[in-house]
Amino acid sequence: MTKAAFLEHTMPHQGIVYKVVNMYADSKEDKEDLLQEIWLQLWLSFPRFRSQSKVSTWMYRVALNTALTYSRKSAVHNKHVLNIAMTPAIPEDDHVQHEQERLLWEMIRSLPKTEKALILLYIEGVSYREIADITGDSENNVGVRLSRIRQKLKHAITSKNTQ
Amino acid sequence: MEPIDDFESLLRGAAGRYNNDLLTEQSVSKILDERLAESRKKLTSDLLQRSCWCWGP
Numbered sequence: 148m149t150k151a152a153f154l155e156h157t158m159p160h161q162g163i164v165y166k167v168v169n170m171y172a173d174s175k176e177d178k179e180d181l182l183q184e185i186w187l188q189l190w191l192s193f194p195r196f197r198s199q200s201k202v203s204t205w206m207y208r209v210a211l212n213t214a215l216t217y218s219r220k221s222a223v224h225n226k227h228v229l230n231i232a233m234t235p236a237i238p239e240d241d242h243v244q245h246e247q248e249r250l251l252w253e254m255i256r257s258l259p260k261t262e263k264a265l266i267l268l269y270i271e272g273v274s275y276r277e278i279a280d281i282t283g284d285s286e287n288n289v290g291v292r293l294s295r296i297r298q299k300l301k302h303a304i305t306s307k308n309t310q
Numbered sequence: 311m312e313p314i315d316d317f318e319s320l321l322r323g324a325a326g327r328y329n330n331d332l333l334t335e336q337s338v339s340k341i342l343d344e345r346l347a348e349s350r351k352k353l354t355s356d357l358l359q360r361s362c363w364c365w366g367p
Binding site: 150154157158161162182183184186187190247248251266269270272297300301304 | 317318320321322323332333335338339341342344345346349
């Protein structure tokens, strides 16, 4: 398995890595560390990648599993100078004009880790079938859980708005 | 603040709000090389520590 083949498969979908990193890491150091860890885990699991599933499905699965179990072990990785440009986890006010959208992001980021994963996939337009493949849950359960999460978010935003 | 007209639109609109500079193949390759080297170094150090513990005085 060559690195060239790995890069050829993964580079077109590298946005997935950023999306997961931005959802789960806060500081610049954590973002860089998680980003590097996800790329490493993708590389290590690439030999087991079967082309029956889409590259994006496999990448989401590996990236989310890495993020869910991620905890920065040491400051060693901070020494790396890779000059990776990363924007803040929650879009800054400059980027997001709409207050409600900012509020929504705040709510999403405060969700439990597994719910965050589901809502990330949902807002990215990933189908319930694919979300089920990524999370290892049933399609029906994905639908039920997402419905609850959406209700929770909606309720939280409505409550904030009426305050 | 204005009321939410369409929560689903708001939620879906939250997608794509990422403004990262994409990495080059060279950058990813460098990440992999450095992380793998680091893992190997750690593994060697762990093994040495264990062997010292097993065979030590």
